[in-house]
Amino acid sequence: MSRRVVIIGGGFAGFRAAVSLADAGYAVTVVDNRAQLGGRARSFVDPATGEVVDNGQHLFLSGYERTLAFLERLGTRDQVVFHDRLRVGFAEAGGKQYHLNCPNLSAPFHLIGGLLGLTSIPLTDKLRLIQIYADLSNLVDESVAQWLSRMGQGPRARKLFWDPLTIAALNELPEIASAVGLKAVLRVLMTKPAAQSRLGMARVGLSDLYAAPAVRLISQLGGQVISGKTVQSIIIRDSKVEAVLLADGTRFETDAVIAAIPPLALRKLLENSSALSVYPGDPDTLLKFGSSPILSVNLWVDPGTALPEESFVAMIGTEFQWLFKKTGYLSLIVSAAHHLLDWTNEQLVELALRDLKNCFPLMDGVRLIRSQVVREREATVSLGVGMESLRPSSKTRLPNFFLAGDWTATGLPATIESAVVSGEFAAQQIFNGK
Numbered sequence: 001m002s003r004r005v006v007i008i009g010g011g012f013a014g015f016r017a018a019v020s021l022a023d024a025g026y027a028v029t030v031v032d033n034r035a036q037l038g039g040r041a042r043s044f045v046d047p048a049t050g051e052v053v054d055n056g057q058h059l060f061l062s063g064y065e066r067t068l069a070f071l072e073r074l075g076t077r078d079q080v081v082f083h084d085r086l087r088v089g090f091a092e093a094g095g096k097q098y099h100l101n102c103p104n105l106s107a108p109f110h111l112i113g114g115l116l117g118l119t120s121i122p123l124t125d126k127l128r129l130i131q132i133y134a135d136l137s138n139l140v141d142e143s144v145a146q147w148l149s150r151m152g153q154g155p156r157a158r159k160l161f162w163d164p165l166t167i168a169a170l171n172e173l174p175e176i177a178s179a180v181g182l183k184a185v186l187r188v189l190m191t192k193p194a195a196q197s198r199l200g201m202a203r204v205g206l207s208d209l210y211a212a213p214a215v216r217l218i219s220q221l222g223g224q225v226i227s228g229k230t231v232q233s234i235i236i237r238d239s240k241v242e243a244v245l246l247a248d249g250t251r252f253e254t255d256a257v258i259a260a261i262p263p264l265a266l267r268k269l270l271e272n273s274s275a276l277s278v279y280p281g282d283p284d285t286l287l288k289f290g291s292s293p294i295l296s297v298n299l300w301v302d303p304g305t306a307l308p309e310e311s312f313v314a315m316i317g318t319e320f321q322w323l324f325k326k327t328g329y330l331s332l333i334v335s336a337a338h339h340l341l342d343w344t345n346e347q348l349v350e351l352a353l354r355d356l357k358n359c360f361p362l363m364d365g366v367r368l369i370r371s372q373v374v375r376e377r378e379a380t381v382s383l384g385v386g387m388e389s390l391r392p393s394s395k396t397r398l399p400n401f402f403l404a405g406d407w408t409a410t411g412l413p414a415t416i417e418s419a420v421v422s423g424e425f426a427a428q429q430i431f432n433g434k
């Protein structure tokens with residue numbers, strides 16, 4: 001009989017681990033506490049329009065090698081559509097538009113070429129890009145704002161390029177986010193082949209992109225996926241996990257467990273199990289992982305409205321930071337939206353419309369048909385200064401209990417790619433120990 005593994009958490013990390021293990025002949029059981037699988041990357045059907053809506057727009061980088069390999073295994077790789085090169089349209093409040101259009105050169109010259117072409121950034125700041133490139137392997141744990149100031153990047157370069165990049169890539173304000181995370185992103189952009197720094201979007205809802213195909217594949221391979229059930233605790237005997245206990249009393253005997261859940265959920269699971277000491281570091285550090293919210297306002301507008309040509313545009317000088325053109329509606333996004341969480345839906349929709357008209361004067365007469373606000377209060381962990389060293393590896397103090405999740409130590413910002421890599425790491429630990 002194949003060995004049994006219970007995976008707690010049905011997000012990218014948990015499903016990646018589960019598929020790797022099921023492919024290798026393990027009997028996997030994935031348990032997730034939400035009715036809808038996919039964790040923080042999921043979609044739902046909008047009851048009013050029947051359209052599939054994501055819990056927030058997710059951007060993919062063509063350098064997400066492990067994610068793309070996972071999607072390949074699920075048969076959905078071609079559902080993520082990338083630009084032909086790194087290019088981003090910007091629309092500034094007041095109506096000014098410009099583009100980061102990286103030429104077809106090898107890295108880092110494509111990015112340097114693209115930045116040199118951004119006419120609104122002062123030449124002195126552009127010339128200091130060489131200094132930034134040279135400093136990428138210098139991992140001083142300081143805030144992005146401190147690092148950029150040391151690298152001589154002035155307010156205009158910050159406003160037009162660095163702040164939007166930091167907030168989009170790290171979901172945190174440059175004054176809080178650690179420069180270690182931004183450097184990891186820049187290393188991909190500046191040192192990997194230029195073909196790896198293209199941005200892309202899924203053309204299907206996130207659930208159809210990976211959660212539903214993963215469930216199908218796992219059951220074809222003899223495993224099972226249980227949604228809407230909370231794992232209450234792990235049961236330890238003779239210094240090993242022997243079972244997991246669900247909140248409804250169901251017990252699953254198992255040979256190994258992967259907890260692919262966020263830090264506070266892990267802390268609760270360990271507390272319930274009277275097993276805080278199995279955490280690989282000081283379990284109190286789990287409480288230090290704060291979270292950063294992402295807010296989406298979806299607007300269904302008159303079909304005759306003049307829309308920008310690009311599928312997504314960065315908005316500069318407004319509260320909303322991105323406009324995404326979706327099939328049937330527009331999605332406006334604020335990352336690191338700490339300050340807007342308590343606003344009412346009406347206030348947020350009004351603000352979104354004002355920002356939209358401000359950045360895209362062509363939409364001045366836009367007629368709103370319907371709106372929807374999605375608040376993801378714990379969209380990602382907030383990886384501020386000092387947090388990098390607190391990210392745990394996949395190993396715990398028990399030989400058959402492992403950790404995964406975008407927030408664990410993958411060397412990547414807390415993104416989909418980090419979640420997938422963490423799932424691979426955890427599965428690898430089980431392969432190593434068999």
Ligand SMILES: Cc1cc2nc3c(=O)[nH]c(=O)nc-3n(C[C@H](O)[C@H](O)[C@H](O)COP(=O)(O)OP(=O)(O)OC[C@H]3O[C@@H](n4cnc5c(N)ncnc54)[C@H](O)[C@@H]3O)c2cc1C
Pocket residue numbers: 008009010011012013014031032033034038039040041055056057058059060229230231232260261262265266269294295376378379380404405406407414415416417419
């Ligand atoms: C709005 C938004 C936009 C984003 N944009 C991007 C983007 O553009 N690009 C990008 O790369 N990343 C983006 N991210 C981040 C990305 O979604 C996450 O990094 C990734 O989905 C995390 O996956 P995970 O498997 O680590 O965790 P999760 O997706 O959180 O999965 C963990 C699952 O475990 C469940 N769980 C917790 N405790 C228990 C328990 N005791 N029992 C059972 N189940 C439990 C949770 O409910 C959850 O379903 C975005 C996130 C959000 C919210």
